[in-house]
Amino acid sequence: MSTVFLHVGQAGCQIGEALWPALFQERPGYTDFFAPRLLPCPRAILVDAEPKVVEKIAASSDGYSFDPRSVATAQSGRGGNFALGYTGGHSTPSAVSALDGAAEPLWTRALNAMRLQVEACHGGHLGTLMSYSLGGGTGSGLGSRLLEEVRDAYPKMPLLVTPVLPISSGENPMQCYNVLLSLSWLQDLADGVLLYENDSLMALSEAEQASGASGFESTSLASMNGIIARDLIPHLCPDQVCDLSELLSVAPVGSMKFAQLFSAGVKPPRYETQTTTKAVLEALGGTVRLRSRGDGNVLAARCVVRGMRATALAPKTSLKLLKP
Ligand SMILES: Nc1nc2c(ncn2[C@@H]2O[C@H](COP(=O)(O)OP(=O)(O)OP(=O)(O)O)[C@@H](O)[C@H]2O)c(=O)[nH]1
């Protein structure tokens, strides 16, 4: 039983770049995430309208290696514009793209790559996890297009998305429109949305830097993506096989799709005075993201407490909060 990952646009692929080493560390070569080859092959498709970032990630090999057939790129980025990402410059699906002169839309190539991955799933396809930014043209536009196509092609499979909101001060004047449009696609088509804000990721990364808790030299997109990977791992790697529908079952109502993930290191509880629950809540209360929210609008929560391990990722606790 395997999960397929679809990383779209620069941010989506860079999130994959942070996530796969962590998955490999947790489940080296396990068939729920890796196809057994000479070098284990991530069950992931890397899609971007410009080739540079994807080619670099696909060429990296750290005990595992991406399948070259799982890479779909075009000639030029989508200029931070949802419409260009959504249409790919094709006036109709069969017309040649005015952006990169290709006859076959990028989403068709991405879907073909995905079909190969799904057909190769060990014991069946258990669900899809997508990642992309809501600010970029490829992430928001092509990400939304692929959401439609994947929902259509695999209607019964859980579809979970990890989208990233752009920094609110914003570097792209179109980003508000991109975000609004792609959020409405997410509400319509995804089963679950683990929403991240770059503002919060940056604040947390800076706080970890200041306290010496960060494994990174400075705050960067890589350190922010590292936080996303760290949050996701406890939920993607339970003792048993990864089953996204179990994650989604925490939602009390199907239409409540938006959730947030948090993780923190927990000190062992002092048993005479403190329960494990209290130790967990104290640790999470120290994270920047929880403090900025208050807890008045939490509908449901899922908590994963993990034991000590001699790895960079542990010990970690993660709490998932659903907001209306
Ligand atoms: N968290 C995070 N955010 C990123 C990363 N890369 C870019 N972003 C943010 O994502 C937004 C831009 O999206 P990109 O993913 O670069 O754009 P794209 O999807 O490739 O789309 P186009 O380049 O416009 O075709 C900005 O708000 C960036 O700050 C990343 O690796 N991690």
Ligand SMILES: [Mg+2]
């Ligand atoms: Mg780009």
